[in-house]
Amino acid sequence: MSRHKILVRVNGGVYEREVEARRTLLQFLREDLNFTGTKSACERGDCGLCTVLVDGVPTKSCLMLAVEADGREITTIEGLAKDGTLTRIQQAFIDNGAVQCGFCTGAFILTTEALLRRNPDPTEEDVKEAFGGLLCRCTGYRQIIDAVLDAAKRK
Amino acid sequence: MTGVPLPEFDYMRPLTVDELSAILAKHKGEARLMAGGTDLIPLMRESVLRPKYVVDVKGVKELHGITTHDGGVTIGAAVTVNEIVESEIIRKKFTALWSAAKELSDQTLRSRATLAGNICNASPAADSCPSLLVLGAEVEVVGAHGKRKIPIAEFFKGVKRTALAQDEFVKAVHIPNQPAGAKSLYSKWKRSWGEDVALVGVAALVSGKKVRVAMSSVAPTPVLVPEIGNVFYGEGTLEEKIEKAAACVPGGICPINDVRCQAEYRTHMAAVLTKRVLRELLGVKK
Numbered sequence: 001m002s003r004h005k006i007l008v009r010v011n012g013g014v015y016e017r018e019v020e021a022r023r024t025l026l027q028f029l030r031e032d033l034n035f036t037g038t039k040s041a042c043e044r045g046d047c048g049l050c051t052v053l054v055d056g057v058p059t060k061s062c063l064m065l066a067v068e069a070d071g072r073e074i075t076t077i078e079g080l081a082k083d084g085t086l087t088r089i090q091q092a093f094i095d096n097g098a099v100q101c102g103f104c105t106g107a108f109i110l111t112t113e114a115l116l117r118r119n120p121d122p123t124e125e126d127v128k129e130a131f132g133g134l135l136c137r138c139t140g141y142r143q144i145i146d147a148v149l150d151a152a153k154r155k
Numbered sequence: 156m157t158g159v160p161l162p163e164f165d166y167m168r169p170l171t172v173d174e175l176s177a178i179l180a181k182h183k184g185e186a187r188l189m190a191g192g193t194d195l196i197p198l199m200r201e202s203v204l205r206p207k208y209v210v211d212v213k214g215v216k217e218l219h220g221i222t223t224h225d226g227g228v229t230i231g232a233a234v235t236v237n238e239i240v241e242s243e244i245i246r247k248k249f250t251a252l253w254s255a256a257k258e259l260s261d262q263t264l265r266s267r268a269t270l271a272g273n274i275c276n277a278s279p280a281a282d283s284c285p286s287l288l289v290l291g292a293e294v295e296v297v298g299a300h301g302k303r304k305i306p307i308a309e310f311f312k313g314v315k316r317t318a319l320a321q322d323e324f325v326k327a328v329h330i331p332n333q334p335a336g337a338k339s340l341y342s343k344w345k346r347s348w349g350e351d352v353a354l355v356g357v358a359a360l361v362s363g364k365k366v367r368v369a370m371s372s373v374a375p376t377p378v379l380v381p382e383i384g385n386v387f388y389g390e391g392t393l394e395e396k397i398e399k400a401a402a403c404v405p406g407g408i409c410p411i412n413d414v415r416c417q418a419e420y421r422t423h424m425a426a427v428l429t430k431r432v433l434r435e436l437l438g439v440k441k
Binding site: 001002020022023024027044046058059062063065067111128129130131132134 | 159160161162163164165166167191192193196197200201209211213260261262263264266267348349350
């Protein structure tokens with residue numbers, strides 16, 4: 001099996017590692033770099049809980065090989081708050097009760113980051129469309145959608 | 156279970172069509188191409204596929220980009236489904252493909268999934284395929300012995316089987332310009348608001364009296380239902396013709412029962428969607 005040298009930026013840090021061809025980006029982030037805020041669940045692209053931003057684009061990290069991340073910039077949930085200060089999206093999730101068990105929260109917040117960068121004033125339909133590939137088994141989604149619409153107002 | 160690794164393979168990333176051709180000519184059945192990986196990686200995880208070589212095609216420049224020309228539009232094999240959703244030309248002129256792209260899985264997955272991957276995976280449920288059938292797309296294929304074009308209607312050979320030889324790969328999908336005034340649309344029936352595999356998908360194209368309807372998830376391959384075309388050259392009001400078209404549906408498909416729904420329900424919904432899509436395209440109110 002081939003092994004590959006990769007250089008990846010994660011949350012502003014630069015990581016140079018050698019990875020097996022079969023290593024997924026999810027395994028690389030959690031096990032090699034210890035960014036365990038990226039959650040592992042179905043590992044087949046259904047639940048979306050392993051979503052990270054790759055060059056700003058929400059990406060299911062279980063469906064991407066680590067070797068494909070060579071030269072790319074990755075943002076995980078650990079990369080958002082600066083010096084302990086939450087982002088307006090993180091704060092809006094807390095204020096709207098959008099966090100219950102928390103397992104899906106990182107994926108929803110990162111997807112929201114990308115959505116609001118692209119579309120600062122989304123409709124409820126836009127939010128639902130962006131969340132099409134994310135599962136939450138606690139909230140019934142209502143609070144999460146409210147949190148996004150609220151975050152958009154907090155410019 | 157992040158502890159469970161994928162089966163072992165070698166990863167290759169060619170940068171030109173020639174390099175890609177040479178890899179396939181050498182390794183044939185032992186190599187699998189990967190664009191977005193959204194089908195390949197789950198299939199490897201379930202050990203349905205155990206390729207010795209995974210060949211990432213995204214490095215090949217010639218496979219990128221949507222280009223328009225006098226004959227129509229050409230979509231490179233590495234073009235993602237989101238690029239299709241963002242294309243104004245495809246939205247306006249090839250609406251069936253655009254609406255199928257918007258229904259394919261979810262927005263996050265669509266940033267990696269490709270049109271070429273969707274056809275090469277050859278799932279009976281593939282969302283893009285009914286649209287390509289009604290639009291009369293052609294698949295540009297490159298192999299060790301040269302190039303050829305395969306009409307999309309001859310591309311699917313069975314569940315997960317295509318007309319591609321082991322040394323061949325899809326370079327692009329061509330969609331010909333449609334006659335002035337032609338309109339097309341895809342409609343998908345699924346169980347949940349977000350991502351789901353189609354229970355039934357119906358695409359239709361209407362151009363004057365010419366009507367074409369194709370479907371996914373109702374046969375071993377995506378299928379055209381040619382009998383529907385004949386109905387619109389006959390007698391009757393548009394509403395009567397739409398009813399006759401729906402009556403052709405059960406005879407043109409052979410759905411199965413599976414975990415998602417019963418064959419009987421698929422047959423029923425295929426006729427319902429056919430009527431809905433045709434009414435929309437023909438401007439018939441119900």
